[in-house]
Amino acid sequence: MHFDVGIFLGALTSKALREAIPVTISLAVTSFVIGVIIGLLVALARSSRFRVVRYLGWTYVWFFRAIPTIILLFFVWNALPELVPALAGPGFMPFYAAVIGLSVNEAAYAAEIIRGGLLSVDDGQRQAARALGMRPAAVFRRVVAPQVIRVVIPPMANDFITLLKLTSLAYAVSLREILTVTQTQIAQTFRHVEWYSAAAVYFIVLVSIFTVGQAWLERRFVWTSAARSGSGGGMLRGFGGGMAR
Amino acid sequence: MSQGHILDEDVIAQLHAGPAGNVIEAIDIRRRYGANEVLRGVSFGIRRGEVKAILGPSGSGKSTLLRCLALLEPLDGGEVHLDGQRVGARQGRDGRLVPLGESELAAQRADIGMVFQRFNLFPHLSALGNVMIGLTEVRKVPPAEARGIADRMLERVGLGHRRDHFPSELSGGQQQRVAIARALVMKPKVMLFDEPTSALDPELVGEVLRVMEELAREGMTMVVVTHEIGFARDVASQVLMMDEGQIIEDGPPDEFFASPKQERTKRFLDAVR
Ligand SMILES: Nc1ncnc2c1ncn2[C@@H]1O[C@H](COP(=O)(O)OP(=O)(O)O)[C@@H](O)[C@H]1O
Ligand SMILES: [Mg+2]
Numbered sequence: 001m002h003f004d005v006g007i008f009l010g011a012l013t014s015k016a017l018r019e020a021i022p023v024t025i026s027l028a029v030t031s032f033v034i035g036v037i038i039g040l041l042v043a044l045a046r047s048s049r050f051r052v053v054r055y056l057g058w059t060y061v062w063f064f065r066a067i068p069t070i071i072l073l074f075f076v077w078n079a080l081p082e083l084v085p086a087l088a089g090p091g092f093m094p095f096y097a098a099v100i101g102l103s104v105n106e107a108a109y110a111a112e113i114i115r116g117g118l119l120s121v122d123d124g125q126r127q128a129a130r131a132l133g134m135r136p137a138a139v140f141r142r143v144v145a146p147q148v149i150r151v152v153i154p155p156m157a158n159d160f161i162t163l164l165k166l167t168s169l170a171y172a173v174s175l176r177e178i179l180t181v182t183q184t185q186i187a188q189t190f191r192h193v194e195w196y197s198a199a200a201v202y203f204i205v206l207v208s209i210f211t212v213g214q215a216w217l218e219r220r221f222v223w224t225s226a227a228r229s230g231s232g233g234g235m236l237r238g239f240g241g242g243m244a245r
Numbered sequence: 246m247s248q249g250h251i252l253d254e255d256v257i258a259q260l261h262a263g264p265a266g267n268v269i270e271a272i273d274i275r276r277r278y279g280a281n282e283v284l285r286g287v288s289f290g291i292r293r294g295e296v297k298a299i300l301g302p303s304g305s306g307k308s309t310l311l312r313c314l315a316l317l318e319p320l321d322g323g324e325v326h327l328d329g330q331r332v333g334a335r336q337g338r339d340g341r342l343v344p345l346g347e348s349e350l351a352a353q354r355a356d357i358g359m360v361f362q363r364f365n366l367f368p369h370l371s372a373l374g375n376v377m378i379g380l381t382e383v384r385k386v387p388p389a390e391a392r393g394i395a396d397r398m399l400e401r402v403g404l405g406h407r408r409d410h411f412p413s414e415l416s417g418g419q420q421q422r423v424a425i426a427r428a429l430v431m432k433p434k435v436m437l438f439d440e441p442t443s444a445l446d447p448e449l450v451g452e453v454l455r456v457m458e459e460l461a462r463e464g465m466t467m468v469v470v471t472h473e474i475g476f477a478r479d480v481a482s483q484v485l486m487m488d489e490g491q492i493i494e495d496g497p498p499d500e501f502f503a504s505p506k507q508e509r510t511k512r513f514l515d516a517v518r
Contacts, residue, residue, distance in 0.1 A: 128359075131315050131428075132379040
C-alpha cells in the first residue's frame with residue numbers, strides 16, 4: 001500500500017471531517033472557557049485568607065492533575081450516570097460528558113497559571129489602587145486583571161493548544177469529533193495513511209490559526225505609546241490598556 | 246516646569262477655609278507584624294497647610310506609619326482622625342474599635358493622597374490613564390471631563406507633552422510626578438509622601454522636590470517621609486524623628502537641625518548629612 005494523493009484529498013475535503021471541525025472547536029472553546037472560570041475560582045481560593053479555602057483549592061489541583069484525562073472522560077460518560085440517575089437519560093449527550101471531563105481537567109492547569117499570574121503582580125499595584133479609593137472589585141478589574149492577563153497569555157495559549165489536541169480523547173465517549181470520524185472512515189475504507197494524515201492536517205491548521213490569534217492578542221498587551229497608536233482599538237481596548245472604559 | 250499654580254483656585258480656597266483643628270491626626274497608633282512591634286504608640290497632628298517631615302533610620306516604621314494613615318492597613322491600637330472624624334474603624338457594640346470593611350475604607354481613602362517610594366504607577370495605562378482612573382472609577386466623573394482634569398494636572402506638573410506615554414517610557418522623576426498628579430486630582434485633604442525621591446537618580450530628585458515645594462506653598466497639608474535634609478529644612482513646618490516605632494523628637498526645622506536633643510537624632514543626622 002502506498003500514499004494515494006487522491007484518497008488523501010478526498011479525505012481532507014470529506015463531509016465527515018468537515019462536520020467534525022465545529023464539534024472539535026466548540027468542545028475545545030467551551031471546555032476552555034469553563035475551565036478558566038473554574039480555574040480562576042480555584043486560584044483565588046488558593047490565595048484566600050481562610051486556610052480551609054486554601055486547602056480546598058490545593059486539593060482540587062492535586063486531585064484533577066493526577067487523574068489521566070481519558071479516565072476522567074470514561075468516568076463521566078460511563079460511571080457518573082450510575083451515580084447520578086438524572087444523567088442516565090438520553091439527554092446526557094457525549095458533548096456534555098466531554099465538556100465536563102475536559103473542563104474540570106483544564107481548570108486544574110488554568111488555576112496554576114492564573115495563580116502564578118496573580119503572584120506576579122507587585123503588591124504596590126494593589127496598594128496604589130486601594131489608596132486612590134478603589135473598591136476591591138475595581139482594584140481587581142481595572143488594575144490586577146489586565147496585568148495578570150498579560151503574563152498568562154503565553155502559558156494559557158500553550159494550554160489551549162494542549163486542550164485542542166485533548167479533544168480527540170472524546171473518542172472515548174463517541175463524540176463525533178475529528179478522531180472519532182477518522183476512525184469510522186478507516187473502519188470502512190482501511191486507508192490508515194490517508195485518513196490519519198488528513199486528521200493531522202486539520203489539527204495543524206487549527207493550531208496554526210490559533211497561534212496567529214495568540215500573536216495578535218500579545219500585541220494588544222504591549223504597553224507602549226507606539227503600540228497603542230498602532231492598534232486601532234477593538235474589544236480588548238479598555239482591558240488591554242485604553243484610558244477610558 | 247509649571248507656571249503658576251498646580252492646584253485649582255477653588256481647591257486652594259478650600260484648603261484655607263476648612264474646619265479649624267487638625268486635618269489628620271494619629272492617636273497612639275500601634276501596629277505589629279507577628280511578634281515584631283513596628284509602631285509603638287505614635288501620636289501627632291497636622292494642621293491645615295502644615296508640612297511635617299519625618300526622618301528616621303530604615304526599619305523604624307516610617308512606611309508602616311504612612312500606610313496606617315492612608316488606611317491601607319488595620320491598626321492594632323489607636324485611632325486616625327481626618328478633619329476631626331475617626332476614620333478606618335468604628336465603635337463596636339462592646340465599645341471596642343472594629344476596622345471598617347474594604348468598601349467603606351475605600352470611600353475614606355479617596356480623601357487621602359498617597360505617593361509611594363517606587364511610584365506604583367499602573368503599567369498598562371498611559372500617564373493620562375493613570376491620572377484619570379481615580380476620577381472615573383472612584384469619583385465617577387464622566388470620562389471626557391476626567392480627561393480634561395487629568396490633562397490639566399499633567400500640564401501643571403510639567404508633563405503635558407508626556408500624557409500618552411506609558412510608565413515604562415518615562416524617567417523615574419517623570420513617573421513620580423505622574424504619581425503625584427494621580428493623587429492630586431482626587432482633591433485630597435492631605436498628601437502623604439513615602440520617600441518620594443529615594444528611588445530616583447540624583448539628577449532627577451530636584452524636579453520632584455520642586456513640585457512638592459510648590460504644593461506646600463499653595464497650602465497643601467503634607468506628611469513627607471524623606472532623607473532630603475534640605476527639603477525638610479526649607480519646606481517643612483515641623484520635623485519628626487522616628488526610631489524603633491516611636492517619635493523620639495520633634496520640633497521646627499531650624500531648632501531640630503541646629504540643636505537636636507536626642508543622641509539618636511544627632512547620630513542619624515551625622516550619618517545622612
Ligand atoms: N507587610 C509587612 N509584614 C511584615 N513585616 C513588615 C511589613 N512591613 C514592614 N515590616 C517590618 O516592619 C518594620 C518597619 O518597616 P517600615 O515601616 O518599612 O520601616 P521604614 O519605612 O522606616 O524603613 C521592619 O522591621 C519591617 O521588616
Ligand atoms: Mg520605608
